[in-house]
Amino acid sequence: MHSAISLSVAAPFPAAGARSDAFPLAGGLRPAGIRFCGLRREALGLRRLRSPATGRIPPAPARGLPRTVAAAAAAAAAGAGNGSPASGFDYDLVIIGAGVGGHGAAVHAVENGLKTAIIEGDVVGGTCVNRGCVPSKALLAVSGRMRELHDEHHLKSLGLKVSSPGYDRQGVADHANNLVSNIRSNLTNSMKALGVDILTGVGTVVGTQKVRYGKVGLPDKEITARDIIIATGSVPFVPNGIEIDGKTVFTSDHALKLEWVPDWIAIVGSGYIGLEFSDVYTALGSEVTFVEALDQLMPGFDPEIGKLAQRILINPRKIDYHTGVFAKKITPAKDGKPVLIELIDAKTKEPKDTLEVDAALIATGRAPFTKGLGLENINVVTQRGFVPVDERMRVMDANGNLVPHLYCIGDANGKLMLAHAASAQGISVVEQLCGRDNVLNHLSVPAACFTHPEISMVGLTEPQAREKAEKEGFEISVAKTSFKANTKALAENEGEGFAKLIYRPDTGEILGVHILGLHAADLIHEASNAIALGTRLQELKVAVHAHPTLSEVLDELFKSTKLDT
Ligand SMILES: Cc1cc2nc3c(=O)[nH]c(=O)nc-3n(C[C@H](O)[C@H](O)[C@H](O)COP(=O)(O)OP(=O)(O)OC[C@H]3O[C@@H](n4cnc5c(N)ncnc54)[C@H](O)[C@@H]3O)c2cc1C
Ligand SMILES: NC(=O)c1ccc[n+]([C@@H]2O[C@H](COP(=O)([O-])OP(=O)(O)OC[C@H]3O[C@@H](n4cnc5c(N)ncnc54)[C@H](O)[C@@H]3O)[C@@H](O)[C@H]2O)c1
Numbered sequence: 001m002h003s004a005i006s007l008s009v010a011a012p013f014p015a016a017g018a019r020s021d022a023f024p025l026a027g028g029l030r031p032a033g034i035r036f037c038g039l040r041r042e043a044l045g046l047r048r049l050r051s052p053a054t055g056r057i058p059p060a061p062a063r064g065l066p067r068t069v070a071a072a073a074a075a076a077a078a079g080a081g082n083g084s085p086a087s088g089f090d091y092d093l094v095i096i097g098a099g100v101g102g103h104g105a106a107v108h109a110v111e112n113g114l115k116t117a118i119i120e121g122d123v124v125g126g127t128c129v130n131r132g133c134v135p136s137k138a139l140l141a142v143s144g145r146m147r148e149l150h151d152e153h154h155l156k157s158l159g160l161k162v163s164s165p166g167y168d169r170q171g172v173a174d175h176a177n178n179l180v181s182n183i184r185s186n187l188t189n190s191m192k193a194l195g196v197d198i199l200t201g202v203g204t205v206v207g208t209q210k211v212r213y214g215k216v217g218l219p220d221k222e223i224t225a226r227d228i229i230i231a232t233g234s235v236p237f238v239p240n241g242i243e244i245d246g247k248t249v250f251t252s253d254h255a256l257k258l259e260w261v262p263d264w265i266a267i268v269g270s271g272y273i274g275l276e277f278s279d280v281y282t283a284l285g286s287e288v289t290f291v292e293a294l295d296q297l298m299p300g301f302d303p304e305i306g307k308l309a310q311r312i313l314i315n316p317r318k319i320d321y322h323t324g325v326f327a328k329k330i331t332p333a334k335d336g337k338p339v340l341i342e343l344i345d346a347k348t349k350e351p352k353d354t355l356e357v358d359a360a361l362i363a364t365g366r367a368p369f370t371k372g373l374g375l376e377n378i379n380v381v382t383q384r385g386f387v388p389v390d391e392r393m394r395v396m397d398a399n400g401n402l403v404p405h406l407y408c409i410g411d412a413n414g415k416l417m418l419a420h421a422a423s424a425q426g427i428s429v430v431e432q433l434c435g436r437d438n439v440l441n442h443l444s445v446p447a448a449c450f451t452h453p454e455i456s457m458v459g460l461t462e463p464q465a466r467e468k469a470e471k472e473g474f475e476i477s478v479a480k481t482s483f484k485a486n487t488k489a490l491a492e493n494e495g496e497g498f499a500k501l502i503y504r505p506d507t508g509e510i511l512g513v514h515i516l517g518l519h520a521a522d523l524i525h526e527a528s529n530a531i532a533l534g535t536r537l538q539e540l541k542v543a544v545h546a547h548p549t550l551s552e553v554l555d556e557l558f559k560s561t562k563l564d565t
Contacts, residue, residue, distance in 0.1 A: 085225075085226070089224045089225055089226045090117075090223040090225065091117045091197075091224070091225040091226070092109070092114035092226050092433075093106075093114045093115070093226070093228075093430070094118075094229075095117070095118045095229045095426075096203035096213075096230050096231060096232055097118075097230065097232040097412075098118045098119070098120035098124045098125070098191075098198065099231060099422065100126060100128045100420075100422050100423050101126075101233070101409045101410030101419075101422030101426050102126070102409075102410075102426065103125075104423030104424070105231065105423075106118045106191055106426075107194065108426065109430045110195060110196055114434075116197070117199055118191065118196055118199065119203035119211065119213045120198065121201060121202040124184060124187055124191075125187050127233050127234065128419040129180060129184050130180055131252065132419070134183050135177070135180050136176075136252070136276055136277075136450070137450055138179045138180075139176055139258065139280045140276060140280060140451075141175075142167065142172050143279050143280045143284065144283075144452045146283040149162050154493055157493050158493055169260070169261055172258055172284075173257060173259070176256060176258065177257075200213075201213040201218075201220075201221075202214065204377075205230070205374045205377060206374055207377060208405065208406075209225055209228065209405050210224055211223055211225065211228060212374075226405060227407065227433055228406050228407070229407045230370075230412055231408070231422065232369045233368075233369050233411045233412055233422075234366040234368050234411035234417060235366065235367055235369050236252060236366055236367070237365045237367040238362050239326075239327070241329040241330070242329070242330040243332055244332075244362065245332035247259075248333040248339050248358070248360070249330050249331075250359070250361060252273050252277070252361070255277060261285060262359035263285075263286060263358050264286065264288075265289075265358060266289045266290075266359070266360045267288055267289070268291045268327045268341075268361065268363060268364055269292065269293075269365065270292040270297040270321070271298070271363060272300075273361075274290065274363040275309075275313065275449055275451055278313075278314075278317070278319055279451040282317045282319060287318040287319075288317075288319045288320075290319065290322070291321070291322050291325060291327050291341065291355075292321065292323045293325065293346045293364075294324070294346070295323055296310075296323055297309075297314060297321055297323060298310070301455065301457070301461070301514070302457065302461040302462055302463075302500070302512070302514045303462070303463065304462065305457070305500075305514045305516050308498055308516050309451075309455060309516060312453065312516070313452075322352070322353065322355075324346050324347070325343040325344065325346055325352050326345075326349075327342070327360075327362075329341075329342040330342075333358070333359075338358060339356070339357050340354060340355070340356060341354065341355040341357065341360060342354050343355065366411060366417060368384075368386045368411060368414060370385055370387055375387070378397065378403055378406065379397045379398050380395055380396070380397050380398065380403060381397075386413055386414035387412050387413050389413045390402065391440075392407075392428070392429070392437075393408060393409050393428065394406070394407055409422055409429060410422030415442060416442055416447075418445065418447055420445065421440075421445050424445065441531070441532060444529075444531040445458070445528065446458040446525060446528040448520065448521035453497055453517050454521045455514075455515070455520055456514070456515045456520040456523065457513065458512065458513050458528040459502070459511050459513060460511050460512040461502075462500070462502055462512070465512055475504070475505060477503055477561065477562060478501065478503075479503070479557045479558075480499070480501075480557075481500075481556040482495070482497065482498055483497030485556060486548075486550060486552055487548035487552070488548040488552070489517065489518055494517070497516055497517020497553075498515070498516050498517065499513070499515040499517065499520075499554065499556075501513050501558070501561065503537055505561070505563050506565075508536035508538045508561075508563050509537075510537065515553070517550075518550060526554050527554065538565070540558040541559055543555070543558070
């Protein structure tokens with residue numbers, strides 16, 4: 001019987017919430033260095049075991065939720081709760097900022113028996129849920145379908161006929177809004193159910209292991225914690241000279257509400273945000289003009305991928321561009337006049353051109369949000385606003401010394417401005433707090449741009465790998481394949497795609513993988529896990545992939561590598 005098996009497996013784990021029974025010292029005199037972590041991992045529904053506390057089998061993770069939310073829901077169902085704090089403190093862990101980084105850390109901390117509070121000054125979910133990944137992917141889901149429905153050649157080749165597809169702007173905006181509300185309440189409820197104390201107000205570090213928080217007009221409260229994590233994220237960076245009115249000149253914060261679809265929009269900056277919005281706007285009928293300071297569009301990507309992206313994502317669409325120029329001054333539309341953009345040469349600073357457009361989206365990067373955190377109270381000086389940390393996310397003071405018990409994760413430390421990186425850094429910190437040393441290998445963290453088709457990458461670009469090889473004295477090789485060689489891609493009539501693998505032929509180590517093509521964002525994980533786990537190509541070459549699947553794109557790459565041994 002299933003239940004008998006579940007029970008016999010689950011039985012050895014202590015009951016949820018029974019930490020002090022299992023460890024008599026908990027909440028009392030705890031020997032220095034011992035943390036009551038990792039007691040309830042399996043009992044918390046990470047594996048679907050019967051909960052020893054409730055006798056119930058936790059539900060399968062909810063569909064469509066980030067892992068941490070799903071794990072939290074399962075953990076809550078298993079009867080987990082917030083533990084008791086370390087002796088002498090209000091909490092084991094206080095996290096400032098309830099974005100995805102803070103949430104990931106909070107859930108992992110409670111899973112590991114740490115009494116945890118999270119302080120949020122605005123709404124739970126931070127940038128990713130409210131103004132980033134979530135609403136942008138909802139808009140991109142619409143743009144993908146619009147593209148397909150408008151691609152007569154593609155439809156005809158599949159034998160399909162569709163007449164006059166269109167969209168309802170408010171309906172599209174509602175889809176994004178509803179998704180945000182849904183994910184935000186899932187995120188909030190999961191933390192509440194798990195017993196994380198959600199404290200409302202702006203958090204300030206007032207001293208070692210001490211945080212003050214409060215709402216405007218109300219007296220502040222002070223709490224102590226054995227450890228503190230700063231997870232205060234970032235806000236859009238707007239260069240001087242650009243006037244934001246939120247209507248005709250705006251950042252992604254406004255654009256995601258899709259209050260209107262301009263006929264002609266300039267997008268300043270061709271990074272992730274610029275590129276994803278160009279996909280949305282052109283699918284909804286806008287013409288786009290990119291303004292990019294560097295000499296080529298999409299300067300952050302591997303150059304070969306950048307070139308192909310230009311051929312697939314830019315040239316065939318209603319997009320033109322100015323590269324090597326700064327938007328020096330942007331004036332919003334007013335009194336019947338259009339938005340004015342004054343361009344200067346990025347190198348000589350000479351005036352170049354003036355654009356007149358209906359709207360301008362400013363996508364020139366993000367600035368850390370570290371104001372008001374009270375870092376001066378602990379002698380920490382930010383670097384261009386970012387909180388300086390070491391490889392374990394431990395905060396460093398102005399003299400380069402570690403600040404005891406203080407960590408910073410996510411966008412606020414500027415290591416890698418991605419949602420899953422913020423969350424992974426939070427988990428890494430909690431692992432350390434539990435006495436398990438952990439250094440996140442940032443080269444194993446994948447990234448994806450959710451255009452149609454998608455772009456994904458992990459590890460080094462080819463120029464970065466060549467530079468490293470030269471410095472360290474080893475050879476690199478590059479394997480390449482086209483989606484045209486993949487049966488599933490051809491069945492979907494989506495053969496336009498490319499993947500490359502940069503590796504060391506002497507050791508079989510993967511240095512980087514870059515993919516542009518259908519479902520590239522999902523495909524990258526086989527490579528990122530291989531980098532994280534140190535799996536070599538010798539093993540990957542003989543791994544089996546189902547046929548016909550897109551995963552065979554990577555299989556093809558692995559098999560075509562030429563190794564010395
Ligand atoms: C348009 C857009 C699309 C994106 N798409 C993706 C994507 O597809 N995939 C991806 O991986 N990343 C994406 N990102 C990036 C991702 O959103 C961020 O990397 C991620 O949100 C960073 O998480 P964080 O927890 O560090 O900070 P945030 O999510 O910014 O959260 C910080 C939280 O701290 C709160 N806070 C700040 N100061 C205080 C204080 N003193 N006291 C209390 N609370 C405070 C804030 O209110 C906020 O809720 C996107 C970003 C944007 C803008
Ligand atoms: N799919 C995703 O994972 C995703 C999606 C959106 C955003 N993000 C994250 O959000 C962060 C911010 O994204 P972003 O696209 O704003 O930044 P970005 O750093 O990716 O790109 C900014 C671009 O703007 C250009 N630029 C800067 N100042 C300029 C100026 N004055 N005139 C013209 N060009 C200028 C830069 O050269 C660069 O190409 C990124 O770090 C990214 O990690 C991730």
